Amino acid sequence: MTEIQKLVELCNASITGPVDRKVEHLILDSRKSRIPSNSVFFAIKGSSHNGHRHIDEMISKGVKVFVVDEEIPASNDDITVLTVNNVVSALQRLAAYHRSSFDIPVVGITGSNGKTIVKEWIYQLFHHQLNIVRSPRSYNSQVGVPLSVWNMNHEHELAVFEAGISEVGEMGKLAEIILPDIGIFTNIGDAHSIGFVNESEKIHEKLKLFENCKTLIYRKDSGKLSDSIELFAKNHPALELLSWSSENKNEANLEVLELESKKNTTHIELQWENSKFSIDIPFGDEASFENCMHCILCGLHLGMNIPEIIQSAKLLHPIEMRLNQKKGANSCQLISDFYNSDLKSLELALDWMDQLHKSNRKTVIMSDILQSALKGSRLYESVNQLLNTYKVERLIGIGSEMSSWSECFDIPIQSFFNSTEEFISKTSIYEFDRETILIKGARSFEFEKIERYLERQAHQTQLEIDLNALGQNLAFFRKKLRPSTKIMAMVKAFSYGSGGHEIARFLEFSGIDYLAVAYSDEGVSLRKDGIRRPIMVMNPDRQTIGVILDYELEPEIYSLEILDELISTLESKGVLKVKIHLELNTGMNRLGFDESNLDSLMEILMDNSQVEVASIFSHLTSSDMHDHDDQTNKQFAQFDNMYERLSDSLGYRPIKHILNSSGIVRFPHGQYDMVRLGIGLYGIDPSGEAASELKSIGTLKSIISQVRNVPAAEPIGYGRQERSNQERRIAIVAIGYADGLSRSLSQGKGYFKINGYRAPIVGNICMDMTMCDVTHIPCRAGDEVIVFGNDPSIVEMAEVLNTIPYEILTSVSSRVKRVFTRE
Numbered sequence: 001m002t003e004i005q006k007l008v009e010l011c012n013a014s015i016t017g018p019v020d021r022k023v024e025h026l027i028l029d030s031r032k033s034r035i036p037s038n039s040v041f042f043a044i045k046g047s048s049h050n051g052h053r054h055i056d057e058m059i060s061k062g063v064k065v066f067v068v069d070e071e072i073p074a075s076n077d078d079i080t081v082l083t084v085n086n087v088v089s090a091l092q093r094l095a096a097y098h099r100s101s102f103d104i105p106v107v108g109i110t111g112s113n114g115k116t117i118v119k120e121w122i123y124q125l126f127h128h129q130l131n132i133v134r135s136p137r138s139y140n141s142q143v144g145v146p147l148s149v150w151n152m153n154h155e156h157e158l159a160v161f162e163a164g165i166s167e168v169g170e171m172g173k174l175a176e177i178i179l180p181d182i183g184i185f186t187n188i189g190d191a192h193s194i195g196f197v198n199e200s201e202k203i204h205e206k207l208k209l210f211e212n213c214k215t216l217i218y219r220k221d222s223g224k225l226s227d228s229i230e231l232f233a234k235n236h237p238a239l240e241l242l243s244w245s246s247e248n249k250n251e252a253n254l255e256v257l258e259l260e261s262k263k264n265t266t267h268i269e270l271q272w273e274n275s276k277f278s279i280d281i282p283f284g285d286e287a288s289f290e291n292c293m294h295c296i297l298c299g300l301h302l303g304m305n306i307p308e309i310i311q312s313a314k315l316l317h318p319i320e321m322r323l324n325q326k327k328g329a330n331s332c333q334l335i336s337d338f339y340n341s342d343l344k345s346l347e348l349a350l351d352w353m354d355q356l357h358k359s360n361r362k363t364v365i366m367s368d369i370l371q372s373a374l375k376g377s378r379l380y381e382s383v384n385q386l387l388n389t390y391k392v393e394r395l396i397g398i399g400s401e402m403s404s405w406s407e408c409f410d411i412p413i414q415s416f417f418n419s420t421e422e423f424i425s426k427t428s429i430y431e432f433d434r435e436t437i438l439i440k441g442a443r444s445f446e447f448e449k450i451e452r453y454l455e456r457q458a459h460q461t462q463l464e465i466d467l468n469a470l471g472q473n474l475a476f477f478r479k480k481l482r483p484s485t486k487i488m489a490m491v492k493a494f495s496y497g498s499g500g501h502e503i504a505r506f507l508e509f510s511g512i513d514y515l516a517v518a519y520s521d522e523g524v525s526l527r528k529d530g531i532r533r534p535i536m537v538m539n540p541d542r543q544t545i546g547v548i549l550d551y552e553l554e555p556e557i558y559s560l561e562i563l564d565e566l567i568s569t570l571e572s573k574g575v576l577k578v579k580i581h582l583e584l585n586t587g588m589n590r591l592g593f594d595e596s597n598l599d600s601l602m603e604i605l606m607d608n609s610q611v612e613v614a615s616i617f618s619h620l621t622s623s624d625m626h627d628h629d630d631q632t633n634k635q636f637a638q639f640d641n642m643y644e645r646l647s648d649s650l651g652y653r654p655i656k657h658i659l660n661s662s663g664i665v666r667f668p669h670g671q672y673d674m675v676r677l678g679i680g681l682y683g684i685d686p687s688g689e690a691a692s693e694l695k696s697i698g699t700l701k702s703i704i705s706q707v708r709n710v711p712a713a714e715p716i717g718y719g720r721q722e723r724s725n726q727e728r729r730i731a732i733v734a735i736g737y738a739d740g741l742s743r744s745l746s747q748g749k750g751y752f753k754i755n756g757y758r759a760p761i762v763g764n765i766c767m768d769m770t771m772c773d774v775t776h777i778p779c780r781a782g783d784e785v786i787v788f789g790n791d792p793s794i795v796e797m798a799e800v801l802n803t804i805p806y807e808i809l810t811s812v813s814s815r816v817k818r819v820f821t822r823e
Contacts, residue, residue, distance in 0.1 A: 002094070004065065004080060007040070010097050011067065011080035011090035013522050021080055023065055026091070026150055028143060030054035031355060032388050032508060040065040043072075043756075044106050044143065045154035049511055050483070052086070064168050067091070072579045075441030081663040088142060089173075095146030096177045102152055106159040107298060108180025108213070110206045112173070112189035112290045115140060115162040120319045121295045122160050125312045127305055130157045134345045134811040140164035145174050151344070158302070163209050167195030182301065183210040184217045184294050203228045213239055219290065220245035220252040242301055244293045261289070268293075272300050292316065317443050323352055325502065325820035328454045329429045333360065333436045338447035342372050343382060346440055350390040352822065353438050360436040362392045365423075365450060367441030380408035387411055394435075398423055398445060420445050424453050455664055459703040461735045461778040461787075463812055467822040468507050469695035473681050474510060476693050480664050485671045486655065488514035490678035492522060492538065501529045502820050507535045507681075516676065520544035521588040523553040534614075536581050545569045549578060554614055558583045558591035560600055567608050579614040582654075583640050586635040588619040595642060602609050602649040615655035615674065616643050624662035632663075636670055661681045684795065684805045691795075699789030700812065704754070704781050707774065717763030717773050721747055729775045731759065733785050740811040741787065753786035754779050 004021045007013070024038040030051060041058045042064060043051030055072050065080045069087045084090040099106075107122065109115045116138045123132050133156040135148040140162040148161050163174040188203055196202040203225060210232070212217050218229050220243035233239050245252035246259055257276070258269035261284045268279045268289070281292050292313065299309050328334040336347045342465075346366070353362060364387060372379050380402070387395060387409070392414040397403060401414040417423040437454060441447045478487070489512045491504045504526050516536045517523045523535045524547060537548055540555040542565045548555050549569060555562050557580045570578060581599070585592030593601055605611060618639045622628035639658055647653045656672040661680030663670060668685055679686065682698035687703055710730050716722045733752060737743045742750075746764045752772050753759070759772040788794045794805045801808070 002098075004082075006097075007065075007067075008082060009748065010093050011082060011084045012161075013067070013084045013090065015080065015082050017080035018064075018078070021065060026094075026147060027058070027063065028091075028147070030057055031511075032351060033352065034351070035061045035063055036389070037062070039063050040067060042087050043068045043070075044087050044091075045069070052245040055419065073573065081747045088204050089108070091146045092173055092177055095115065095149045096179070098152065099149050099177060099179055102154070102159070104152075104157055104159060105182060105302065106161065106178060106180045107182045107184060108175075108178045108209050109162045109184045109186065110164070110209050111184075111186030112202075114287065114294075115310065117288075117291045117319050118184060118186055118294050119160050119162050121291060121316055122298055124316055125295055125299055125309060126158070126302070128312070129304060129308065130302075131155055132158045132160060134160040136166075136348060137164050138162065142170060142173065145177050149177055151598065165195075165205060168205055172203050172211075175209045175211055178209065180213050182215045182217065182298065183213040184298060185210075185225065185229060185760050187219070187222065187290065197650070199224065200228070207232045210239065211236070215240045215242055215301060217242045217244075217301070219243065219293070221247040242297055244297050249502070254293070254300065256293070259289070261285075266292075270296070272470070273304075274432060275306060277306055277310060278293060279310050280315055281313050283316070283318075302546055322450075323349060323822045325822070326455060326817065328432065328437060330433045332432050332434065332454065334439060334451060334454055335436065336439045336447070337453050338367075338439060338441045338443060338445070338451075342369060343374070343379075343386070346383065347386055349438055349440050350386060350392070353436055354390050360434065361394070362390065363394040363396070363432070363437045364392050365398065365437060365439045365441070365447070366402070367397075367445040367447065368401040370442045377405060377408055380405040384409045386409070396427075397422065398441065420447065420449055420610070424449060429454060436623060461739050462701070462817040462819050465502070465818060465820045466695070466697050466699070467502075467820055469683060469697040470503070471510060472507060472680060473505070473683055473694050473697065474512075474677070477661070477664055477675075477680055479675055480668065481671055481675065484673075486513035486657075486674035488512075488516050488536065488657065488674055488676045489681060490516050490676060492516060492518035501531075504531050504533075504819070505529070506820075506822075513674065520548050520551075520553060523548070524551050527551045527553070534579075534733065536615075540566075546573065549573060549575055554579045554581060556581045556583050556591075560597065560604065563601070563604060565612075567604070567611065570610055575610070577610055577612060581615045581617065582613055582646065584616065584618045584639060584657075586618045586638045586642070587621050587631065590619070592618065593642075595638075597674060598642065598645055602646065605650065613646075613650060613654040615657060616646055617657045620658060620660060620663050623660055623666060624688075626687075632667065636667075659813075661685060662689075665690045681808060682809065683714040686804070696789060696793065698785040698794070698809065700735075700816070701786060702733050702785045704731045704779060704783045705734045705769070705783060706732045706781050707779065708732070710775075715763075718766065719764050722762040723766055726775075728762075728773055729777075730762065730771050731774040731777075731779060731785075733770045733772060734768070735770055735785075735787060736766045736815060738767045738818050739811045740808075741765055741770060742801055742808070742811070745797070749800055750797065751792060753789075753791055759785075 002023050004019050008015050022038060025036045027039045027041045028044055042092050052068055052070055052072055059079060061077055067082045067084060067087055067090050069084050079528045108119055119134055123134050133152050145163055152159055160374045163179050165171045216239055218226060220226055233241050243252040244254035246256035246644040255271040256268060257271055260267040264284050266281050266284055266289050270277055296309060324336040326334050335353050363416045369379060374382060392411055395409055395411040397416040398420055400418055403418060406416050439447050439450055487509045514534050514536060516538055518539050520537050520540060521536050534554060536554050536556055538556045540548055543565050561641055583592040585594050600786055616741055620632055621634055643656055655674050657674035657676060659675040661669050661678050664675050683694045685691050685694055708730055710728050712725055712727050713723055743765045745761055748760050750761045751758045754777055757777040759774050759777055761770055762773050763771045788797050794808050798808055
């Protein structure tokens with residue numbers, strides 16, 4: 001714990017309120033539902049958020065100590081407020097002080113790719129010999145690094161932290177916090193290059209992590225990177241370089257004498273000092289080989305026993321830095337994370353479950369914890385404390401240790417099994433009903449079997465939604481906006497086919513200001529699912545006005561007739577106030593008030609004070625089309641004039657908005673008070689100007705049901721199409737036009753991606769199946785098939801079909817399972 005007075009000194013802060021306090025937990029995210037005692041809240045400001053706005057909320061959650069850099073109202077005499085020049089800098093100074101109190105070896109990792117994998121594999125290889133603290137998941141930013149370092153305690157024997165930067169000047173701050181003894185520079189590539197003039201500048205900036213390092217590990221045959229590292233070492237004579245190489249063998253400390261890679265394995269013959277030995281790793285790709293070599297060299301430098309390294313390397317497993325969320329049987333929600341087994345990852349998973357599913361009963365299925373320095377009763381009492389903190393109502397423990405330490409738990413409902421197979425054989429899926437189930441365990445327990453057992457039965461085609469990509473797209477657009485500009489997110493049409501409730505929950509969690517749906521039943525469904533953000537209904541009709549009022553939705557008003565119906569319903573229901581959104585027609589010629597309607601509209605609004613205009617907006621017709629920019633600017637001018645007439649008449653200025661996704665990118669002057677973010681959230685920019693910055697959030701996948709040989713001249717499928725002069729191997733894929741796959745992709749117009757190869761569609765697409773040519777592709781039944789994602793992209797598919805990505809996304813059938821992933 002840290003005394004308040006020490007905090008004042010470290011942060012160079014002025015203080016108000018009680019000083020006789022200690023802090024133990026650092027809180028940056030006001031959305032955390034469970035706040036431990038002795039917490040300090042750092043009110044961080046970003047491009048689109050301001051922690052100072054959440055002070056009262058945090059007080060209500062029991063926080064007593066706050067670090068701020070702007071004046072806040074003195075709302076409570078019992079809180080302690082430390083005012084600093086910059087909250088992030090104060091957080092970094094506190095973490096640097098904490099780091100300075102330890103003299104254990106600290107490994108600092110940077111590079112363009114592989115940082116998280118190298119960190120996790122070092123842990124996998126050596127946690128049996130050393131008590132290791134490491135960055136949780138990929139916490140490597142200006143705030144992630146301080147949070148990681150804060151986890152250090154005096155029981156640890158090794159620390160491993162990663163550091164990532166996106167612009168000049170950032171690494172120096174992280175270096176002061178991590179202060180690594182051993183450095184690892186993984187590689188250099190294109191990732192996060194926007195903030196640098198060129199590759200040389202990026203290398204130079206990343207090397208600042210190792211200014212005071214004792215040893216730096218790198219790949220000798222990495223070209224420009226190794227040249228830069230060796231020049232850096234000449235200017236830092238106290239720095240020892242440790243290299244490995246498969247080409248410049250005699251010049252490297254660790255020589256790769258022989259390398260044999262197959263599909264899923266790599267055999268490596270090595271020489272270290274005077275010892276020759278071989279290692280087998282369960283990966284066949286170049287990136288995994290490179291990452292593993294960094295880890296092996298680090299272990300050798302730390303004095304790890306070679307036979308133990310050899311044995312542990314065989315057991316390395318992939319790093320899945322994400323949580324999967326999908327629908328389970330009996331209206332359950334499943335959250336799966338069975339790749340890491342430690343207390344910190346359990347806490348992160350519990351927090352995610354709690355934030356998104358507050359109303360459901362919470363069940364946790366977990367295995368023995370295999371990656372923890374704590375053992376026995378201390379470990380499982382800590383687990384019990386975590387489960388109680390997040391109000392878990394049912395615990396199912398799997399493994400001999402969980403069973404033997406069952407007395408450590410006091411969860412209301414609990415049961416224990418020795419193995420995954422025993423759980424499945426003795427448990428019925430009907431024992432679970434309308435609850436959120438976290439499935440969390442070590443990889444060796446094969447909890448994938450439990451996930452499949454509890455999953456809602458559906459065919460094998462699924463649309464995988466990457467919530468991290470959604471968050472990155474949202475961050476991209478936020479950077480385009482002023483901090484005061486609000487965002488309305490479009491979640492109509494089942495969130496463009498991606499999944500209405502789950503997407504809306506994530507956006508609400510991400511601090512979006514407004515949600516918009518097309519019809520009232522979409523809004524009602526979100527309300528029933530616990531979504532509390534304001535929701536605009538874009539297509540209300542006379543029959544649904546009453547429902548809109550009952551569920552506190554906000555209707556778009558586009559005609560005098562629908563406004564009259566609203567007012568009549570207000571009077572009949574005795575509703576005293578309702579918020580509405582006025583749509584103005586400035587050229588779309590779809591819904592909306594024309595200029596000729598404004599006098600009548602203003603007259604009605606002035607006579608009905610129970611109707612509050614929350615916003616006034618219009619639609620741009622062609623914001624993505626450069627040759628229509630004159631028309632777009634005319635729309636801005638017309639909208640400005642109509643808005644001013646209305647607001648002058650109302651006597652107040654409602655929220656004003658007109659920009660869509662393309663408009664945000666191309667017309668920054670049209671931000672007004674709010675923007676409407678739609679297809680851009682999902683990784684698509686119709687204008688093409690931001691295409692390289694956005695990430696596709698959806699990957700449509702299926703599987704091969706069967707592979708058959710078709711003789712030469714034999715036709716394929718309905719209509720006896722697609723004959724060939726040669727014998728062919730044909731894969732039958734479990735997707736068809738009933739799943740939303742356009743029949744226009746038949747007969748070679750479209751293709752799938754199978755095991756890295758393009759497989760052209762042959763014959764006519766069927767209702768539930770599609771055939772493709774895999775004559776030259778190594779594959780078999782059960783292999784994964786990419787319908788669209790990165791390749792083929794949905795944009796490419798839209799071009800082939802002469803349509804727009806919106807249509808493809810929204811056409812994905814509801815019978816296709818949606819799987820949500822999040823780091």
